[in-house]
Amino acid sequence: ETGVTQTPRHLVMGMTNKKSLKCEQHLGHNAMYWYKQSAKKPLELMFVYSLEERVENNSVPSRFSPECPNSSHLFLHLHTLQPEDSALYLCASSQRGSDEQYFGPGTRLTVT
Amino acid sequence: QKEVEQDPGPLSVPEGAIVSLNCTYSNSAFQYFMWYRQYSRKGPELLMYTYSSGNKEDGRFTAQVDKSSKYISLFIRDSQPSDSATYLCALSAEVGNNRLAFGKGNQVVVIP
Numbered sequence: 001e002t003g004v005t006q007t008p009r010h011l012v013m014g015m016t017n018k019k020s021l022k023c024e025q026h027l028g029h030n031a032m033y034w035y036k037q038s039a040k041k042p043l044e045l046m047f048v049y050s051l052e053e054r055v056e057n058n059s060v061p062s063r064f065s066p067e068c069p070n071s072s073h074l075f076l077h078l079h080t081l082q083p084e085d086s087a088l089y090l091c092a093s094s095q096r097g098s099d100e101q102y103f104g105p106g107t108r109l110t111v112t
Numbered sequence: 113q114k115e116v117e118q119d120p121g122p123l124s125v126p127e128g129a130i131v132s133l134n135c136t137y138s139n140s141a142f143q144y145f146m147w148y149r150q151y152s153r154k155g156p157e158l159l160m161y162t163y164s165s166g167n168k169e170d171g172r173f174t175a176q177v178d179k180s181s182k183y184i185s186l187f188i189r190d191s192q193p194s195d196s197a198t199y200l201c202a203l204s205a206e207v208g209n210n211r212l213a214f215g216k217g218n219q220v221v222v223i224p
Contacts, residue, residue: 004155031210040120043156043200043214056210090155099144099204099212103155 002026004104006091012110015081021107023074023091031096032074034066037088037106049074050096081111115139118201118215127224131188135201135215138182142213144204145177147186150217151197159199160186191222 004025013019025032034046048056049068063085065077074091088108092101118135125131133147144163148156160175162168168175176185184203188195201215 033210040216042116042118042216043202043212045211048210050210092155094210099146100158100161101212103148103157105153105155 004091004093004102006089006104006107008107009105010108010110012112013078013081014112015083017081018077018079020078021076021089021091021109023076023104025072025074025091025093025102025104027093027102029093029095029102030071031094032068032071033092033094033101034064034074034076035090035092035103037090043090047076078109081109083111085109086111115213116201116203116215118218120216120218122219122221124221124223125191127191127193127222129191129222131191131195131220131222132185133187133199133201133218133220134183134185135203136181136183137203137213139203139205139213140179140182141205142182142203143206145175145184146202146204146212147173147175148200148202148214149197150200156200188220191220193222193224196220196222 031050036044047066067075088106090106091104094101147160149159150156165179172189174187198217200217202212
C-alpha cells in the first residue's frame, strides 16, 4: 500500500448505528487530518492530530469522535448520525510544519 | 463574507483550449496558495504551491497570484481530456499551521 488509504470506501448506516472510519498513511508523516466534503461546499476541516495529539477540533458535534493511536493511523468513530452528515469524509496527512497535505480517496457516507 | 470564493462551474472546454480558473479571498493574512486537483471518486492531490505574487509554471500549468487584488488563478494550456477534474484552491495564512481554507472547487470538463 502506498500513500494514504481509507476504509471502507462506501458506508451506509442508520441513525442509530455505530461505525468507524479508518485511515492509514504510508508516507512517514506526523500530522493527520479529517475533512468533510459536501456537494457545492468547501472542504471542512474537522480534526487535526499532530504527533498523535489533537490540536484542532473545529466545532464538530460530539457524534463524531476521532482517535489517533499512532502517527500512521487515524480513526473516526461515528454514532447517532443525522442524514445531513452524509458526505465524503477525507483523511489527509502531512509533515508537521508543512502545508502539503496528501489525501486519501475518502469514504462516501450515507446516513439513512 | 466567505473566506475563499470559487465559482463551482461546471466549465466545459474543447480539447486544446486554455482553461482559466480563479479564486478570490478576503483575508489579507493568507500568504500561501495551493491548487489541488480532484478526480471523480478520488481524494484531492496537490498540483501547485506558491507563496509570492506573480506566476509559477509547471509544464502546462501556471499558477498566478495577485496579493494586492486578493485574487489567484490557475491556467491550463493545451487542455486534455485527462484534465477533466475538479480543481480546488487552498490558502494558508501561516506555513504549517495545519489550517487550509479551501474554495468550493471548480469542475472542469475537457471535451475531446
